[in-house]
Amino acid sequence: MNILTFYIFLLVHPYLGMWWKSFPKAGRASWEALIPGYNYYIVFKLSCKKPFWALLLAFPGVHLVMWATANLSYIRRFGYYSFTDTLQGIFFPYYLMYKCTQEGEIFEDETNWSNSAERETRQWGDHVALFLSLPIIGHVVAIGIDMVTRDKPGTKSRVKEWGDSILFALVAASIIRTYVFEPFQIPTGSMEKTLLVGDFLFVNKLAYGPKVPVTPLSYPLVHNTVPWVNIKSYTGLEKGDYTRLPGFGEVSRYDVVVFNYPSGDTAVYDPRMPNGLMGHDYHGILNQEAYYQYQKARVGKLQAYRSQVTDSAYNKLYDTFCKSYVNNTKPWREIARERLANGNFPEYMGSDNLPGTHGGLVYRPVDKRENYIKRCVGIPGDTLEVIDAVLYVNGKPAEVGANQCLQYEVDKSIVEFPGASEMYEEYGLENAPNQTRMDFKDADIRNPNKYILTLTAEEKNKIEKDFNIKLNLVIEAQYTDDPNYVPTGEDLIGNVNYFPKDFYINNTPTNFSKFVVPKRDVTVSINASNIAWYRRIITAYEGHKLEEKEDGIYIDGKKTDSYTFAMNYYWLMGDNRYNSADSRVWGFVPEDHVVGRASLVWFSKSAYLGVRWERLFKWIE
Numbered sequence: 001m002n003i004l005t006f007y008i009f010l011l012v013h014p015y016l017g018m019w020w021k022s023f024p025k026a027g028r029a030s031w032e033a034l035i036p037g038y039n040y041y042i043v044f045k046l047s048c049k050k051p052f053w054a055l056l057l058a059f060p061g062v063h064l065v066m067w068a069t070a071n072l073s074y075i076r077r078f079g080y081y082s083f084t085d086t087l088q089g090i091f092f093p094y095y096l097m098y099k100c101t102q103e104g105e106i107f108e109d110e111t112n113w114s115n116s117a118e119r120e121t122r123q124w125g126d127h128v129a130l131f132l133s134l135p136i137i138g139h140v141v142a143i144g145i146d147m148v149t150r151d152k153p154g155t156k157s158r159v160k161e162w163g164d165s166i167l168f169a170l171v172a173a174s175i176i177r178t179y180v181f182e183p184f185q186i187p188t189g190s191m192e193k194t195l196l197v198g199d200f201l202f203v204n205k206l207a208y209g210p211k212v213p214v215t216p217l218s219y220p221l222v223h224n225t226v227p228w229v230n231i232k233s234y235t236g237l238e239k240g241d242y243t244r245l246p247g248f249g250e251v252s253r254y255d256v257v258v259f260n261y262p263s264g265d266t267a268v269y270d271p272r273m274p275n276g277l278m279g280h281d282y283h284g285i286l287n288q289e290a291y292y293q294y295q296k297a298r299v300g301k302l303q304a305y306r307s308q309v310t311d312s313a314y315n316k317l318y319d320t321f322c323k324s325y326v327n328n329t330k331p332w333r334e335i336a337r338e339r340l341a342n343g344n345f346p347e348y349m350g351s352d353n354l355p356g357t358h359g360g361l362v363y364r365p366v367d368k369r370e371n372y373i374k375r376c377v378g379i380p381g382d383t384l385e386v387i388d389a390v391l392y393v394n395g396k397p398a399e400v401g402a403n404q405c406l407q408y409e410v411d412k413s414i415v416e417f418p419g420a421s422e423m424y425e426e427y428g429l430e431n432a433p434n435q436t437r438m439d440f441k442d443a444d445i446r447n448p449n450k451y452i453l454t455l456t457a458e459e460k461n462k463i464e465k466d467f468n469i470k471l472n473l474v475i476e477a478q479y480t481d482d483p484n485y486v487p488t489g490e491d492l493i494g495n496v497n498y499f500p501k502d503f504y505i506n507n508t509p510t511n512f513s514k515f516v517v518p519k520r521d522v523t524v525s526i527n528a529s530n531i532a533w534y535r536r537i538i539t540a541y542e543g544h545k546l547e548e549k550e551d552g553i554y555i556d557g558k559k560t561d562s563y564t565f566a567m568n569y570y571w572l573m574g575d576n577r578y579n580s581a582d583s584r585v586w587g588f589v590p591e592d593h594v595v596g597r598a599s600l601v602w603f604s605k606s607a608y609l610g611v612r613w614e615r616l617f618k619w620i621e
Helices: 003-016 019-026 030-034 038-047 051-058 063-076 083-091 094-100 116-133 137-148 158-179 262-266 282-298 301-307 310-323 332-341 420-427 457-467 489-497 535-541
Strands: 181-185 199-204 256-260 267-269 371-378 383-387 390-393 406-411 440-442 450-455 512-516 523-525 546-549 552-555 558-560 562-564 569-573 594-606
Touching (some): 003 030, 003 063, 019 030, 019 094, 051 063, 116 158, 158 181, 256 262, 256 569, 262 267, 262 282, 267 282, 282 489, 450 457, 535 546
Antiparallel strands (some): 199 594, 256 594, 371 569, 383 390, 406 450, 546 552
């Protein structure tokens, strides 16, 4: 149901509960129950002595919690405290509210905690309320304190006291977390050396305006999974549309932005992993599996492709993956798709050592997709291109941040690098066992005689000066126009690993074709040669049906040669440019996925070096 339905329900509820009949028993006028908003103000004033709690009803995500709080507190003033009364008051209070209107029902201004019989009656009801506020943990706290202290005569029980305190603390924390700022931990090295693995930071949601939750009915203070029990923390019973409240500004070029993972609707569930997500991108898993199957069969008969001329080889490889195999069997992507659909783990991951099945695709609403963090390098309307690891924005080299890293290689025969500790001391590099961050390492097996270094411009200049050497930038070249060049399977899979994952659009991490970042209300021409850039925008992000037929492109059943964007989009890249899964892999980030701006590192700890004291309370640039 749409979130608006629930707000209409909140307005109608006082009439369903016949508050105009029960208000006079509490010394209030009947007409006060008939004024929307004001009636809740009176109920909170009568039941909790906190009339301004009525304002919390305006916040999606806590509005139904406060609705239940108002109902439960109100009926308890009429003496309905028991276990079953409490459940009714929280979930369906109308029968008890009807009883409150009957002759003989008395409204009590205060709870008589000195009455042992009344205290005993409400004991299990208070346990229910505490359990629904914070299961198990709340009881451990309340009962533990109760065991070592004594209640003062005439005061609330520990269960009631902690139930009230925990409930309000969770409500306040949920509002702050949803609409003001949220803590976030850096899990990977994609933003090195701006943000390090082990950094804890605050995300400012007021910077661009907080998003109203799409799925407001959710377990408090967790993102999408309840810890330890590994079940989803939200329900789709109540759903809202994308709405952003006013903020202090808009996403600017070079902001460090936290956002919901764009490919989060194509994650594959893997029970081995803490949060159950494997690969985070079904399309990438599919392409890798297809290539693995292709490689297994290529030995011998498919080696002939290497001797074909460029166009012929390319088309045959394309046909092998997408259309039909040489022996008239299914194409490899179809074979891989069926394998994954049947729950088998991808063979390219070494499935012999893995469980036999995975849990299939995991769909999550936008606001419950994994949180990622990158730097915005392209805003709506920008023209971007990457040439030999240099990013160009609107035809000019992009700003290079002080902490932006590139990779360089150097022959081992030229220089012997000092050990890890010396490198850290002399050059500020962190290279340690069991450490995610690796600033320098041996090159891979393709270049066994090379060192690979991940360096900022300043670090590069210092090492070149001190060692009197020249560090060469690592480049992954695009296909050449040389007519004698023959693409191979290794080249082919490079195309489908990087956005837009199309065989005829040739992108690599260090060389990326020129494109324009989509902008709201801008219309572009679409055809077979460029539709790959816009497929996910049209379908996954803006909810249309796309069909690509021989006679043209159809959107929602109508043939068209143009498309108008409904949202703004952004292009985000990690500062650690060679070790970042970013827009070069999964493409544009829609505005409804933007969470906020990363503002402050409040704590930082290295697995190897311990607390990084110099990073505490460090503003993010």
